[in-house]
Amino acid sequence: MTEIATSIVDTIREPVLVLERDLTVLHANRSFLAHFHVSQDETLGRRLHDLGNGQWDIPDLRRLLGKVLSENESVEDYRVEHEFETIGRRVMLLNARRLRRDPDMEHIFLAISDVTERERTESELLASKEFSEKLIDSIREALLVLEPDLRVESANQSFYDMFEVTPEETEGRPIYDIGDGQWDIPDLRMGLEDVLPKERQFNDFEVTHDFPTIGRRIMLLNGRALDHLPRILLAIRDETEKRRHEADQKVMVGELQHRVKNILANVQSIAMATLRRSSTLQEFEGTYLQRLNSLARAQDLLLREGSGYVNLHELVSSELAAHGWEEDGRLTIDGPNVTLSRRETQAFAMLVHELATNAVKYGAFAQPEGRLDVTWSIARKDGNVGLSFEWRESGVSFDEPPGRNGFGTGLIRQSVGHMLGGTSSLDFTPRGAVCKVEFALEA
Incomplete structure (x- = not known):
């Protein structure tokens, strides 16, 4: 490799290997050595599947390189999951390209993106979202998630059952428009527009209202403005039967x-x-x-x-x-x-x-x-x-x-x-x- 090419490879933050046609490591950049805890002596001049006492003998990687050598000029974002003895389980996206200077000289450029932490974070976010959604749906009180302009982002099943409305009639609408204006309640406006912006919360705010569809209801409202997300949680407990x-x-x-x-x-x-x-x-x-x-x-x-x-x-x-x-x-x-x-x-x-x-x-x-x-x-x-x-x-x-x-x-x-x-x-x-x-x- 030329000095310029080597310098370019070494400046890349992703781990990169330059392989000869027989998969011998011609060059490994500093990111590769640091990321996989190996030295140049353990890497250069060795066959890829012999690296780290055979840790790189990965069936999916063999298939990828076989494709590059036999069929394609390049492969992008080929996902490989592998358990390394030294650094544990890793999820990698591999990008490989065949470099041919002349018929007798051919190299493979292999860039490795370690997405282990990213996938773990995404998985945790998905799990957290699923947990939040299931938690909200499991709450017996009616619950609304409101945007700062008081539009309904979502509601749990208890809300739909309690007030006999559908998601189509609720989500994306201002709270006061739900049920053809049934929720345009002066006491509710006072809680959301006067109390909440100042106090960031209100507790057991009692509201009595006659709904055209379900009749008179006595409700206790609990509101919270979230600190790290521009959202408002509004919990509604129907006290009508209890009071009766x-x-x-x-x-x-x-x-x-x-x-x-x-x-x-x-x-x-x-x-x-x-x-x-x-x-x-x-x-x-x-x-x-x-x-x-x-x-x-x-x-x-x-x-x-x-x-x-x-x-x-x-x-x-x-x-x-x-x-x-x-x-x-x-x-x-x-x-x-x-x-x-x-x-x-x-x-x-x-x-x-x-x-x-x-x-x-x-x-x-x-x-x-x-x-x-x-x-x-x-x-x-x-x-x-x-x-x-x-x-x-x-x-x-x-x-x-x-x-x-x-x-x-x-x-x-x-x-x-x-x-x-x-x-x-x-x-x-x-x-x-x-x-x-x-x-x-x-x-």
Whole structure:
């Protein structure tokens, strides 16, 4: 090689080899020696595949040089990947050109670009991008990536699902234009245009907005202006259902407190009334526990139904079963399907319990020929649905009707009608007791 050619090769920053036709190294520039950690003595005059104790015996390199020698004048960016003992794995792009000065003198110019670090960096960037994209898509909150002019660069799947828009309607558009202007929200403008430029972030910025497509939404917005990239991250948490649930919970707790208060008031009322009309502690205990159990049975039915309404037939059957009576030849329970509210259920449970207690002591349940028919019907009057309930005992003979105006009798004749907003009556005939109750059912 001439001195000029050698100087040119040595100034090239890439590793370069000049090979003879038999692949003997005629010249190696300083970049080659430094890059692959070899000396001139280990390189010059040696066959290429013998360099570094055979480390350069690379099948892909042999194929490349074979092409240059047999077919082409040059080969560009031929990718070779190889594990060197001294410097580890390297990815190289090889550029080879055949130089022919005359038919008897032919050289191969081999330039080597080590792209190991570049490919590693590109791979890491791709992996980082993929990681970021998958991370964003895995976040349950809606997330927007905005450009400095507030155009949407991208959005995650949660955003599309939550706000029922498509990527075509979102990406590349100003955020205020999404969904035909649905996102032109004054509070959002204030957060993005006033707060963010000054503070570089905002946290749990609450925005309430009525969307034409998905209705009213309560949202918490978190914004971040990135430090090393001209982008804005906007995370949106939909708090609508949570707030609705909290409101429902508050109403439920209030209702529960009200119900407990009413139940305790009923318990206290039953206790005081029973105590006033009991001559002994034993009499009080028996009567009070029976009435308390009746109240508990009504509460069980209300809790079991869950809706706050109880079927009248089920209520009557349950109370009479507690006294050992079921529908057979001596008991009939008949009427259309009627459901009672919580207030009506509690009043009716007390009514049926007191009637059944009287029947056990004096009436149909106390005598072998006794019979009980419980019936009801529905009538409409003045736009209201009214219930007419009748308890009729028969097969009973009284030497004289029970004359004691106790708690149960007073409850049936006076309190029940008042509690239900209707009328109630209790009569003792020679054949047995007859109770009638009429009131308007709650809507």
